[in-house]
Amino acid sequence: AQKITQTQPGMFVQEKEAVTLDCTYDTSDPSYGLFWYKQPSSGEMIFLIYQGSYDQQNATEGRYSLNFQKARKSANLVISASQLGDSAMYFCAMRPYNTGGFKTIFGAGTRLFVKA
Amino acid sequence: GAGVSQSPSNKVTEKGKDVELRCDPISGHTALYWYRQSLGQGLEFLIYFQGNSAPDKSGLPSDRFSAERTGGSVSTLTIQRTQQEDSAVYLCASSTSQGAGFFGQGTRLTVV
Numbered sequence: 001a002q003k004i005t006q007t008q009p010g011m012f013v014q015e016k017e018a019v020t021l022d023c024t025y026d027t028s029d030p031s032y033g034l035f036w037y038k039q040p041s042s043g044e045m046i047f048l049i050y051q052g053s054y055d056q057q058n059a060t061e062g063r064y065s066l067n068f069q070k071a072r073k074s075a076n077l078v079i080s081a082s083q084l085g086d087s088a089m090y091f092c093a094m095r096p097y098n099t100g101g102f103k104t105i106f107g108a109g110t111r112l113f114v115k116a
Numbered sequence: 117g118a119g120v121s122q123s124p125s126n127k128v129t130e131k132g133k134d135v136e137l138r139c140d141p142i143s144g145h146t147a148l149y150w151y152r153q154s155l156g157q158g159l160e161f162l163i164y165f166q167g168n169s170a171p172d173k174s175g176l177p178s179d180r181f182s183a184e185r186t187g188g189s190v191s192t193l194t195i196q197r198t199q200q201e202d203s204a205v206y207l208c209a210s211s212t213s214q215g216a217g218f219f220g221q222g223t224r225l226t227v228v
Contacts, residue, residue, distance in 0.1 A: 035216050043205060045219035091159065097214055103164040103172055104149065104209075104217055108157075 002027045004094050006107035013082045014115050020067070021077040021110045023092030031097040034075040035104070036066065040088040048090075051075060079112075087114045118142075122208050122220035129198055129227055137193040137223045141210030148185055149217060150193050151207045159207065165191065166213070198227045 003026040013019035025034065034051040051059045051066045059066045067076040075094075079086055089111050095104040121140040129135050141148050150162040161175035165185045176182070180198075185191040195202055205224050209217035 033214060033216070037219075044221060045207065045209070047216045047218060050216050093217075095214070102147075102166060102213075103161065104211075105161065106151075106159040 002029075002094065002096055002099075002105050004092055004105055004107035006092055006110050008110045009108075010111045010113065012113045012115060013079075015084060016081055018078060018080045019082055019112065021079070021090050021092075021112065023075045023077065023107060025073050025075060025092075025094045027073075027094065027096050027099075029096035029099040033095045033097065034066065034068070035093040035095070036064070036075075036077045037091045037093065037106075038086075038088045039091065039109075040085075045091075049077070082114045084114050084116060087112060120208055120210050120218055120220035122206075122223050124223060125221060126224045127226070129225070131200060131227055132197055134194065134196045135198055135225065137195075137206050137208075137225070139191045139193070139208030139210075139220060141189065141191070141208070142218060143189075144212075145210035145218075146188070146213055147211045147217070148191050149209045149211075150183055150191070151209070152204045153207060153222075154204045162193070162206075195225075198225075200227045203227045 005024045032053045036048045038046045049061045063080045065078045089109045091109045092107040123138045146167045148165040151159040163183045164172040180196045183193045205222040207222045209219045211217040
């Protein structure tokens with residue numbers, strides 16, 4: 001069965017510091033994609049970053065990077081130099097490419113609070 | 117269009133009425149998803165369309181819920197005999213066969 005686990009319901013970080021949001025996943029599919037989304041209070045879902053299971057390097061997009069540890073089945077999101085606008089809900093998601101109906105499943109989310 | 121478009125953005129309906137929610141995906145995206153999100157909660161998977169394959173309906177909470185996707189493009193989610201527990205934001209996303217899903221703004225459904 002496919003599963004995404006985000007164990008941190010809420011996180012606080014001081015402005016300008018880095019923060020890591022945890023995500024672990026479970027799949028038997030050797031080929032899959034991992035995604036992170038941001039959902040601010042406005043409700044829109046914003047795609048942040050993608051990591052493919054066969055990618056050799058960790059994905060980076062500006063201040064976002066994905067700490068991909070395949071053997072541990074973890075895909076933690078690292079936000080560097082936090083800004084007040086980073087306060088939002090963050091969702092980790094996975095999409096298996098060969099099994100599980102190929103549909104994307106989401107974790108329960110982590111609410112990030114950035115303090116001034 | 118440039119992004120995923122959902123309509124209406126807000127819908128208030130009386131308990132027992134039927135509602136239809138529309139999703140217009142990004143052109144060329146073969147995959148289309150419907151999710152439901154209650155206040156402060158995560159995303160609950162409802163249904164998934166991929167190309168011409170049979171849809172994955174495993175997330176539909178009851179037989180009052182149904183969805184179709186016409187011509188591989190626009191999708192309609194129908195909720196019959198709405199109940200108060202159906203109140204939520206209904207999100208639609210589309211993607212390429214392996215890419216990230218891009219979401220619409222959602223439809224906020226309130227059943228009174």
